[in-house]
Amino acid sequence: MTVQITDAFDGGNIVVRSLENLEQIQLEIRKDAQSDFYQWFYYRLSGARGQECVMKLTNAGGAAYAPGWTGYQAVASYDRKTWFRVATSYRDGALTIRHRPERDAVYYAYFAPYSMERHADLISRMIMDARVRLTVPGRTLDGQDLDVLEIGNSDRARAKKIWVIGRQHPGETMAEWLIEGMLERLLDRNDPVARVLLEKAVFYVAPNMNPDGSRRGHLRTNAVGTNLNRAWAEPDLKTSPEVFLIRAEMQKTGLDFCLDVHGDEELPYNFVATAQGIPSWDDRLHDLTERYKTALVAASPDFQTEKGYPSVAPGKANLTMCTSWVSEHFKALALTLEQPFKDTTATASPVYGWSPARAKILGRAQLDAVFAVIDQL
Numbered sequence: 001m002t003v004q005i006t007d008a009f010d011g012g013n014i015v016v017r018s019l020e021n022l023e024q025i026q027l028e029i030r031k032d033a034q035s036d037f038y039q040w041f042y043y044r045l046s047g048a049r050g051q052e053c054v055m056k057l058t059n060a061g062g063a064a065y066a067p068g069w070t071g072y073q074a075v076a077s078y079d080r081k082t083w084f085r086v087a088t089s090y091r092d093g094a095l096t097i098r099h100r101p102e103r104d105a106v107y108y109a110y111f112a113p114y115s116m117e118r119h120a121d122l123i124s125r126m127i128m129d130a131r132v133r134l135t136v137p138g139r140t141l142d143g144q145d146l147d148v149l150e151i152g153n154s155d156r157a158r159a160k161k162i163w164v165i166g167r168q169h170p171g172e173t174m175a176e177w178l179i180e181g182m183l184e185r186l187l188d189r190n191d192p193v194a195r196v197l198l199e200k201a202v203f204y205v206a207p208n209m210n211p212d213g214s215r216r217g218h219l220r221t222n223a224v225g226t227n228l229n230r231a232w233a234e235p236d237l238k239t240s241p242e243v244f245l246i247r248a249e250m251q252k253t254g255l256d257f258c259l260d261v262h263g264d265e266e267l268p269y270n271f272v273a274t275a276q277g278i279p280s281w282d283d284r285l286h287d288l289t290e291r292y293k294t295a296l297v298a299a300s301p302d303f304q305t306e307k308g309y310p311s312v313a314p315g316k317a318n319l320t321m322c323t324s325w326v327s328e329h330f331k332a333l334a335l336t337l338e339q340p341f342k343d344t345t346a347t348a349s350p351v352y353g354w355s356p357a358r359a360k361i362l363g364r365a366q367l368d369a370v371f372a373v374i375d376q377l
């Protein structure tokens with residue numbers, strides 16, 4: 001049987017350099033379009049059942065966050081549902097994945113993928129609940145719809161406006177897994193936290209801010225190489241329509257809290273980055289931030305507050321980023337939630353690492369933290 005490797009599907013990314021010897025497969029990760037960013041990979045290997053495969057990603061050393069490869073294990077799946085970790089090592093600028101497939105076809109990826117087809121399924125499943133409204137504020141440069149789900153108290157004058165967005169960086173698929181878990185809990189009619197929140201608030205949720213980068217298999221940018229999380233100060237329809245449209249939508253609805261969900265290549269922890277360092281930072285925003293973090297620690301042992309990014313000095317916030325721009329503009333609590341590509345350190349799961357199932361549970365826990373701050377927002 002001929003051995004094949006392909007990335008010609010939703011979210012795929014790999015370039016095959018050599019496939020002659022299974023123990024010396026040479027691959028490269030493709031750069032994001034019109035950009036030097038790359039790190040996301042996703043491909044299918046077929047025809048190698050029972051044979052030892054050594055796959056070398058030879059350009060790993062030039063990836064966006066090369067230190068992220070240290071201690072990293074790639075994920076693999078036969079059934080496209082369960083993604084398990086496979087032996088991976090990083091040396092001399094190359095990432096080497098060793099695996100003996102037990103089936104005729106196997107997928108490998110940087111993290112469990114979340115395809116645009118799955119995104120479409122999520123939106124359709126959500127709108128089957130009559131409480132959910134869908135808004136499409138516009139389209140991306142590749143012509144895909146930008147989806148915003150609206151759930152909760154329709155008395156907008158009275159309700160708190162809570163925005164949740166994910167995948168500005170499309171390779172951070174764990175963001176959409178997390179949001180899927182949060183949405184499922186929000187619609188559980190037996191969950192008292194969800195019921196109270198939907199009474200007090202209206203949620204605006206954009207599970208995928210970057211459909212083009214997602215479908216193209218990008219790590220960090222949209223169809224024309226824009227890093228959306230550096231476009232919040234001056235978005236435009238030519239290079240960052242995703243931010244332009246969502247920002248305008250936020251200004252239309254108002255905003256009392258924004259959670260921007262991401263993944264971090266390097267740090268083996270879940271943590272939040274805050275809007276500390278914006279001109280309007282004050283005791284109220286500080287207290288709300290601390291209250292949210294404390295409630296999330298209580299709700300999930302997978303979350304912690306000891307490790308994270310260094311704190312930002314007063315006045316030094318980068319206002320091109322969502323969390324800082326939103327917090328400054330609306331004088332509201334805004335947080336960037338980071339999840340690991342690797343695993344959590346204190347609550348590690350060696351077979352799966354950080355995973356879709358665990359991201360979804362952390363998504364559910366966000367509602368406990370929102371519940372802890374809702375009356376102060």
Ligand SMILES: [Zn+2]
Nearest residue numbers: 169172262263
């Ligand atoms: Zn990110």
